[in-house]
Amino acid sequence: MSQRSRIPTNRTVSRRTLLRGAAGLAGAGTAASLYPMPLLAQERRLAIGSYGGYFENSFMEHVYPAFTEATGIAVDSVTQPNSADWLVTLQQAQAAGSVPADLSLFARDTMIRASRIGGLLAPLDMSAIPAADNLDPYFVFSDGGDTLGVGAMSWFVSMVVNPDAVEVPQSWAEFWDTERFEASLGLSRLYNSMFLDIVAATFFDGAETMGSREGIVAVVEKAGEIKPNVALWYSAESQMEQAMKNLDVIGGQYYHDVAQLMAADGFPIRSIFPKEGNVQDYGSWCLSPLSEKGAEAAEFIDFSSQPETQALMSRMIGTAPLVPREATDLTQEEFDAVSGSPAIRPAYEAYLDEDTFIKETWDKMLAGA
Amino acid sequence: MSDESLPAPRAGAPGPGARIGGGTLLQVGLAVLLAFLCLAPFALIVAISFGEKVQGAAWIWSVDPGNYARVFVGALWPEEFSGLYLQRLWYSVLYATLGAVLAVATAFPFTWFLTRTGRRAQTIWLVFLLSSVSVSEVFVVMGWDILLSNRSGLPMVARETGLTDWLKAVGWFDTLRGWGLANPRDLKFKTSATATVLTMTYLVWPYAVILLYPPLSRLDPALTEAARTMGARPATVIRTVVLPVLRLPLLGAVMFLFVYLLGVYVTVSVFAAPSQQTLAVSIYDAVRGATLDAPFGAAQSVVLLAVAALCLWFGQRLGGRGA
Structure with a gap:
């Protein structure tokens, strides 16, 4: 997934x-x-x-x-x-x-x-x-x-930001604010990277919304509205790591545990559990x-x-x-380093039952086609 | 090869009949090997391309032409048309054409001057270029990624030299933001079509030099000297004598690099925005991605291959007509 x-x-x-x-x-x-x-x-x-x-x-x-x-x-x-x-x-x-x-x-x-x-x-x-x-x-x-x-x-796939560059958000919805995040975020390019679950949990009824094609389309459309704020749609995890280190992006979605390791090594990254939570x-x-x-x-x-x-x-x-x-x-303290709450559970069944549909709807949104 | 050209000791060899027998056997062997190495995988791809995707699982063998239809109209046809994969195909052809033409156009003057330097300098340059070919695409992309990155690349140079502040002061910075070449703080060169084409050009540039070197070094100096004696300026000589003579090698180099660039994956997946990515990325996603949709990946491959063949045929005709 x-x-x-x-x-x-x-x-x-x-x-x-x-x-x-x-x-x-x-x-x-x-x-x-x-x-x-x-x-x-x-x-x-x-x-x-x-x-x-x-x-x-x-x-x-x-x-x-x-x-x-x-x-x-x-x-x-x-x-x-x-x-x-x-x-x-x-x-x-x-x-x-x-x-x-x-x-x-x-x-x-x-x-x-x-x-x-x-x-x-x-x-x-x-x-x-x-x-x-x-x-x-x-x-x-x-x-x-x-x-x-x-x-x-x-x-966990969690919200990360560069705390030196931006005020720490309280909600995923703040990432849609172009005033603050224009061309500044890194998100995964892959349809099953669970960003859709984040959107569903933030703006809709979570996994339930992903249960129908109409719901999926609505979630993808909402995800599409974040495009002006995304500088990097990464396909490999290492791209996001480099982009955070090189200051090419100042926030996005990333692995909680790796973000913790990077922060421990002195890089400007903080993994946050916003009010909607992160994906587990x-x-x-x-x-x-x-x-x-x-x-x-x-x-x-x-x-x-x-x-x-x-x-x-x-x-x-x-x-x-x-x-x-x-x-x-x-x-x-040890627990917080590896976990947090609330936990967003991915709509696994939807991703499987509708895999061609979700993938193509997502790719079309990204391609603007 | 005629018998006269054979070395003398051949006299003691078996008679002509036996030689033909061995040669035929060798030819048949080579044909079988070729068929196995080239045609078998291709036949497999064609066979897979008719397979049927099972939602939530993998795929099964079938005779379903739907994968080909999907390349042209999308998965939801006829309810909804999608030009997604045609858009990808367009970017495949566009990037490959731009990269190949740019590489040959810039490698040409370089090679021209290279063939006019001393033997030793030529050898050093050629060895250097040949060895640079061994650097994998991954490393080239990594290098350009750093060169274009905010902290240590061009945006840093612009920031430190005051160029960024100057652009902000005169108001051009907002124009660049509008073009997607800046974020509210700094210039930004990734992701962009420019970075993609630049890296592709860089990737094949050594090949371009190596392809152009033999025809350029064999070019008869008498041709250019004659034109010069008759009063033509150097630029005119290049335009009216050198380029027409080298038309075929130049076209051949462009076509070779074009085909090479059609399959580039890492560069595109790193430097191109998702709205400007190619069929190669889409094929990889289908085959190795989570959907395990090998049939659709295979169908896209066959279409890409057909388009490449069409482009080559067109290029061939273009060259043929000129000659």
């Missing part, structure tokens, strides 16, 4: 590694996971996919070792470029009879898409994943009675039907759903936990 799940250079390689100066590490990680080590029969192992770069490195450094220590199951990390591309890869691999990972990380829209394509996701043995009860049911995805995905972590998206662990590691996968998902692991990911990777803060040992 999000950029994060779509473009390889996005979340992972370019920005994260630039921020942390770990480009070399990322490259090494990618190469290593392309050629997994031969598996030893007597050892319990599990191949897990995650978005390459800083994200995957953090998993390899902090999460997988803790899992191996707790269960004795070794993890082979597999690099995913993102969700949508990875789905294409898995589809082809499955046709060839062998999949590169037992567990994959999918954003919710890709997961639903995979379940609709059919035969790409195996049902999970929920009796072996009791810790999933810790999660809000929203983060456990079922289709036809089978549970196909359990939430791994979540992230999340990734899920999904099992391949060709995997013979269903039991190990269930153990990993159970481990991942525990409040301690959720807190570990928040501290080490910057993702928002899928359990209430009170269930974890995160301090309010």
Whole structure:
């Protein structure tokens, strides 16, 4: 759904590694996971996919070792470029009879898409994943009675501004004010970057409005009114990062966690939760039907759903936990660094049911055609 | 190649019949390889282009011509017409034409003077240009992105030299804002068609020099000398002697660069506003984007290919008529 799940250079390689100066590490990680080590029969192992770069490195450094220590199951990390591309890869691999990972990380829209394509996701043995009860049911995805995905972590697409250049807005609606933001904002060019959900939440009835074609057209038209204020319609996350750093834009939509990292590095950026809130998206662990590691996968998902692991990911990777803060040992300050409220939930079903319609209506609005 | 031109040791080689047999086999082998490498992927694209998109999922094999119709009239036809993809096609052709013509037009004088320098200087320049070709599009775009950025690029230069303040004082700044070349604070060169064409021109400029170098260096000096002795000014010599003689190589260079630029993706996705983006971006969005709409991407590719072929055919005729 999000950029994060779509473009390889996005979340992972370019920005994260630039921020942390770990480009070399990322490259090494990618190469290593392309050629997994031969598996030893007597050892319990599990191949897990995650978005390459800083994200995957953090998993390899902090999460997988803790899992191996707790269960004795070794993890082979597999690099995913993102969700949508990875789905294409898995589809082809499955046709060839062998999949590169037992567990994959999918954003919710890709997961639903995979379940609709059919035969790409195996049902999970929920009796072996009791810790999933810790999660809000929203983060456990079922289709036809089978549970196909359990939430791994979540992230926010939030409002960012350069606090040196502009007064901090209280509402997304202020971005439409040309007096203040003429040719100054950076927004995503992609129809499913969830800017439509922001518009729907700010000016309409949220996801409900996105439920009809008339609603979608109205939301897109409202989004079109912001065009004079947009200097950059980015297609890769790294473009927005550079534009904020280079002062080409003074605000827009961007990832909350990355904005926090950039701010910590001294760049003029602040991530804000305006009164309408920010969009919350999340990734899920999904099992391949060709995997013979269903039991190990269930153990990993159970481990991942525990409040301690959720807190570990928040501290080490910057993702928002899928359990209430009170269930974890995160301090309010630590929690605020990765999360906030209110949370806008994307109209996933609308994006899927009407994907050609929304995409073309959005593209036409951008193109003025 | 005639037998006389064969080197003497060929006498000991197998007879002509055997040679033809081997040659035919080689030719058949090459034809099969060519068919596999070129035609098979293309056939696959054509086959996919008739596939059918499943909303909310991926696509299935089919014989649906709807994807082609969508390129010309949009997905909602007949309820609603959309020229979205024709607009993209137009920008594909426009950028590629402008980039190719600008590159050849600016590379021509450079190459002209290059062929008139010493051997050593020529070698150094050519090696430099050849190596610059190895710089990927991503790096070129990154470089121009910085050169045009507010903090460290041209807008910064304008700000620091007082040009921005001067423009504001005389009122021209608002005109630039009207043209989308400034925000309320500074000049702004991204995103714009200018930045896109500029980067495209830069991208193919070394190729233009490399393509023009052989014909220019082979140009018979007697031609220009004769014209000069007869009293023509240098500009007249270029216009009436050099350019007509080099008409075909120049046209060939433009056409080659045009085809190359049709597929440029990174430059357009970074520097062009969404209202001025090309079919290449749209194809990528369809195939690798979230909709997993490979059939529509394939249909757009086939249309782009057909238009490129049409442009080349037209260019060929243009050159042929002149010759």
